[in-house]
Amino acid sequence: MIRNLLQAMACSTVVFFAPQAPAEEPSSPAAQQAVLPNPALAPTSAVDETQPRAIPPASFEQRSEPASPTLARQLANVRKPPDPPSLFDYTEGKANVLKLTFAALLVALLVWSWNLADAGKGKKWRKERRFAIGLLGILGVFGWFNYGKFHGGNFVHVWEHYHYYIGAKYFPELRFARLYECSAIAEVEMGRRSLVEKRNMRDIAHTNLIGSTEDILAHPERCKEHFTEARWTAFKKDISFFIGRLGSRWADSQKDHGYNGTPWWNIGGSLLANLVGPASDTSMVVLALLDPLLLVAMFAGIWWAFGLEVFAVSATFFALNFPSRFYWNGGAFLRYDYLAWSVLGICFLKKKKPATGGALLAAGAAFRLFPIFFALGPAIQGGWRWFKDKAFPAEHKRIVVGALVATSLLVPASLVVARGGLEVYSEFAANTEKHAETPLTNHMGLRTVLSWRPWSNAKNLKDASQEDPFKTWKETRLDNYHQLKWLFLALNLIFLWGVWRTSRDEPAWVAAALCGVVMIPAATELTCYYYAFMIPGAFLMEKRREMGLWLILLAIGTHAITRMPIWDDDKYVWMGLASVAYGLLLIWTFLQPLPAGEQAPGKLQPALQPARRKA
Numbered sequence: 001m002i003r004n005l006l007q008a009m010a011c012s013t014v015v016f017f018a019p020q021a022p023a024e025e026p027s028s029p030a031a032q033q034a035v036l037p038n039p040a041l042a043p044t045s046a047v048d049e050t051q052p053r054a055i056p057p058a059s060f061e062q063r064s065e066p067a068s069p070t071l072a073r074q075l076a077n078v079r080k081p082p083d084p085p086s087l088f089d090y091t092e093g094k095a096n097v098l099k100l101t102f103a104a105l106l107v108a109l110l111v112w113s114w115n116l117a118d119a120g121k122g123k124k125w126r127k128e129r130r131f132a133i134g135l136l137g138i139l140g141v142f143g144w145f146n147y148g149k150f151h152g153g154n155f156v157h158v159w160e161h162y163h164y165y166i167g168a169k170y171f172p173e174l175r176f177a178r179l180y181e182c183s184a185i186a187e188v189e190m191g192r193r194s195l196v197e198k199r200n201m202r203d204i205a206h207t208n209l210i211g212s213t214e215d216i217l218a219h220p221e222r223c224k225e226h227f228t229e230a231r232w233t234a235f236k237k238d239i240s241f242f243i244g245r246l247g248s249r250w251a252d253s254q255k256d257h258g259y260n261g262t263p264w265w266n267i268g269g270s271l272l273a274n275l276v277g278p279a280s281d282t283s284m285v286v287l288a289l290l291d292p293l294l295l296v297a298m299f300a301g302i303w304w305a306f307g308l309e310v311f312a313v314s315a316t317f318f319a320l321n322f323p324s325r326f327y328w329n330g331g332a333f334l335r336y337d338y339l340a341w342s343v344l345g346i347c348f349l350k351k352k353k354p355a356t357g358g359a360l361l362a363a364g365a366a367f368r369l370f371p372i373f374f375a376l377g378p379a380i381q382g383g384w385r386w387f388k389d390k391a392f393p394a395e396h397k398r399i400v401v402g403a404l405v406a407t408s409l410l411v412p413a414s415l416v417v418a419r420g421g422l423e424v425y426s427e428f429a430a431n432t433e434k435h436a437e438t439p440l441t442n443h444m445g446l447r448t449v450l451s452w453r454p455w456s457n458a459k460n461l462k463d464a465s466q467e468d469p470f471k472t473w474k475e476t477r478l479d480n481y482h483q484l485k486w487l488f489l490a491l492n493l494i495f496l497w498g499v500w501r502t503s504r505d506e507p508a509w510v511a512a513a514l515c516g517v518v519m520i521p522a523a524t525e526l527t528c529y530y531y532a533f534m535i536p537g538a539f540l541m542e543k544r545r546e547m548g549l550w551l552i553l554l555a556i557g558t559h560a561i562t563r564m565p566i567w568d569d570d571k572y573v574w575m576g577l578a579s580v581a582y583g584l585l586l587i588w589t590f591l592q593p594l595p596a597g598e599q600a601p602g603k604l605q606p607a608l609q610p611a612r613r614k615a
Contacts, residue, residue, distance in 0.1 A: 090149045096559060099143050099320045103552050106136045106316050110309060114545060133312045140315030141299055145292075146326050156284045159253055160332035162242045165279060165287065167259025168269030168333075170235055172419040173226040176431040177205035180254050181216050182223040186236040187243065193217070200467055201254035208438045210255055210468040234278065241279040257438070260431065263414035263424050264366035269334060270417045287333045294340035305347035306539055313538040313548040322558035323444060323528035323575055338368035339532055342516070346374065346536055349509035354395045358402030361512065366410050369432070370524045371533065375403065377515025378508040380500050395508055439477040440527060441470075441569040444576035447525040450488050451481040458569040473569075495522045495583065502590035506543070513539045514590075518583035521576065528572055531579065537586065544589050554582050 113129050116122055142148070151157065167179055174182060180201050187196050196217065200210050216222075224232060243250050261269050272290075276283035303311040318324070329335040342364030348357035358375075365372035382396030418424045439451065441458055453476075461473040481488070499518050503511040513536035520526070520533055534551065541548035561574045 090147065092146075095143070095146055095149070098147070099140075099316075100556065100559070102136050102139050102143065103316050103320055103556065106133065106140075106312055107549055107552060109133055109136070110313075110545075110549070130308060133308055137299075137303075137308070137312030137315040140312065140317075140319040141295070143319030144295075144315075144326055145330065150326065150331060155331045156281075156288045157329065157331035158242065158245045158284065159249065159256075160329060160335065161279075161284050161287065162246065162253055163256065163259050164261060164269065164333040164335070165273050165284070166235075166238060166242070168261060168266055169238070169273035170231070171259075171261075171266050171270055171417070173231060173235070174259065175424075175427055176259060177427075178223055178226070179258050180204060182227075182235065183239055183254065184213055184216050185220045185223045186232075186239045188217065188220070189236060190240060190243075192243075195251075199251050199254065202257065204258035208257070208434055209471060212467070238279040245281075257435065260435065262367060262369060263418060263428055264363075264410045265334070265337070265368070267410065267413045267417050268337075272334075288331045290334055291330075291332065291336045294334075294337055298340040298343050301344045301347040302535075302539075305350040306542065310538050310541055310548065313541065313552060314535045317538060317551050317555050318532060318535060320552070320555035320559070321531060321534070322555070322562055323442075323572070324530065324532035328529035335529075336532070338364045338371050339535070340364075341367065342371040342374050342533070343535060346509050346512045346539060349378070349399070349507070349512060350539070354398040354508065355402035355405075357509075357512075358399035359406040360402075361399075362403035362406040363410070366407070368530075370520055370526060370530070371516065373519040373523065374512045374516035374536070376519065377499065377503060377511035377513070380496075380515070381504055381506075381508060381511040384500065384504050399508065436525070437478065439474045441567075442528040442572050443525050444521070444528050444531060444572050444579060445525045446491060446522045446576070446580050447481060447488055448573055448576045449580065450484045451477045452570075452573045453480055456480065457567060459567045492519075492523050495519060495587075498584075498587035498591075502587055510540070510543065513537070514586060518586060521579040521583055528575065531575075534579065534582070537582065540586065547586060547589060550582060550585055554578055 109129060109132055113122075113133075116124055163179070166183075167174060170182075184196050184199075184201065187193075196213055199213055201213055201216075202208065202210050227235065242253075246253055272287060276286055299311060299315055302314050341360045345357045345360030345364060348354075348360060358378075361371070361375040361378075365375055378396060378399055382393055382399070385396070386392045415421065415424060439448075456473070456476045458470065458473050461476060462469050463472055466472070495518055499511075499515045503514050506514075517534055517537045517540075534554070537551045538548045557578050558575050561571050561578070564571060564574070
């Protein structure tokens with residue numbers, strides 16, 4: 001198995017380094033769909049002004065006759081060619097090569113360590129190997145931050161802060177439908193009416209399609225009636241800040257998909273957004289630092305609960321996985337809290353603290369919904385054991401108690417912060433359903449795979465003559481899905497059976513990790529940047545050590561897919577298919593008997609555990 005894995009990784013590496021063929025159209029998300037990229041990374045002009053201008057075929061020095069004054073002035077204005085880039089100058093390509101190199105070194109170290117342990121030589125070079133594996137893990141965490149280069153030198157993701165800072169701070173007034181509408185009215189009152197009139201923006205209140213601002217400008221009262229005079233003044237001041245910071249990208253930000261924090265996420269989001277005060281560079285940095293702190297705590301928890309190897313594999317996957325790279329949500333406002341709470345919940349289950357684990361799993365599910373599948377694993381397992389043994393296991397009782405306590409605190413707090421009643425939940429449900437019926441070019445998962453047809457992809461159906469160029473593509477994709485919805489449901493039942501069959505007699509943390517990693521790609525259709533949730537696949541190395549190496553291979557595979565000469569929607573289909581296949585591989589591996597001579601599952605790699613001192 002390990003030999004086959006190394007061969008597969010070698011093949012992926014060849015693809016990774018192969019020259020990339022040009023696609024038929026630029027493959028940036030903005031070029032194909034209003035899944036809009038980070039403004040810090042977007043080119044500001046179609047012409048690269050950093051390159052030297054063309055010089056006439058015969059230069060001044062080559063001419064035998066005297067040059068005219070006009071020609072001399074023209075030549076004097078020619079820019080010098082830029083200095084060749086240094087080997088140590090940062091580029092995304094160099095960063096990817098570094099990440100791939102560190103991943104290959106980690107795999108080699110792990111395989112070497114396992115071979116030494118199998119040969120009874122686990123103590124050989126143990127301290128050196130532990131140090132190297134730990135260092136590669138730390139480099140993995142650092143690598144996700146693009147080795148300190150962030151968004152081309154900018155840490156804060158201003159685009160994301162506009163949506164989640166404004167959306168949370170003014171949630172009682174904006175709810176889920178009025179962010180762009182009220183931003184337009186505020187902009188008009190700043191004397192920018194002509195710009196707003198010419199602009200198209202997304203209708204996040206109803207159709208989720210891009211259209212004219214005419215109706216919005218005709219009815220400013222629909223927005224302002226929800227504000228007090230003081231709050232409207234504060235709102236306009238904050239909007240003015242983001243208009244200035246986003247610059248030419250401001251108009252494009254009005255075509256994104258609004259504010260989509262859950263009512264429970266909004267508890268912390270709203271309190272923090274109001275606490276830091278008016279929008280400013282300082283307040284944005286303060287809020288952007290929250291995710292890195294949570295991620296550091298998450299990886300520390302992985303090391304604490306699962307040990308050095310699992311930490312290193314988890315961090316390497318996080319750095320290398322293309323769909324969830326820093327580009328999308330790095331430097332944003334609490335966009336990775338769901339991941340931290342869900343992963344830490346599994347860590348606490350592993351450390352025999354089921355009540356805390358249950359509470360954290362409930363929080364992760366509340367903040368972004370789809371992590372509920374991590375909690376579903378122990379729930380199915382507990383139900384099975386209740387049916388089988390006629391008694392609910394004590395561990396699962398404590399998990400339920402922890403989850404109920406967390407829920408009992410989150411629900412009333414969400415209503416207080418929203419300044420509303422239960423209609424907040426009905427509005428959130430409607431918003432969630434609206435987005436579930438809006439295909440995006442960076443969607444991934446089984447549903448995305450079943451909705452794909454080679455003749456109805458964005459390349460064939462994008463129509464620039466429409467207000468929303470992707471309207472036909474979206475409608476066709478929905479039709480494709482509904483044709484195969486029966487297959488989608490049937491496959492999900494098979495996946496769910498596989499999770500139950502393989503985890504029913506395992507510890508609760510195994511059920512949580514396996515159910516989340518298998519069922520989220522199978523049962524949900526998420527945008528690519530959420531695919532960091534695959535990290536718990538590394539935890540299953542405790543049961544079959546090759547599972548972590550397959551996870552690294554999956555991350556390498558996502559980069560290989562980006563080298564394909566196809567549009568982005570097709571690329572993310574293939575990445576989604578690879579993620580679903582990884583879940584199938586986990587189930588299949590669990591169902592296989594242990595190889596002859598291999599010990600029953602226990603503590604991973606005793607050769608790398610610290611030596612115990614004699615009493």
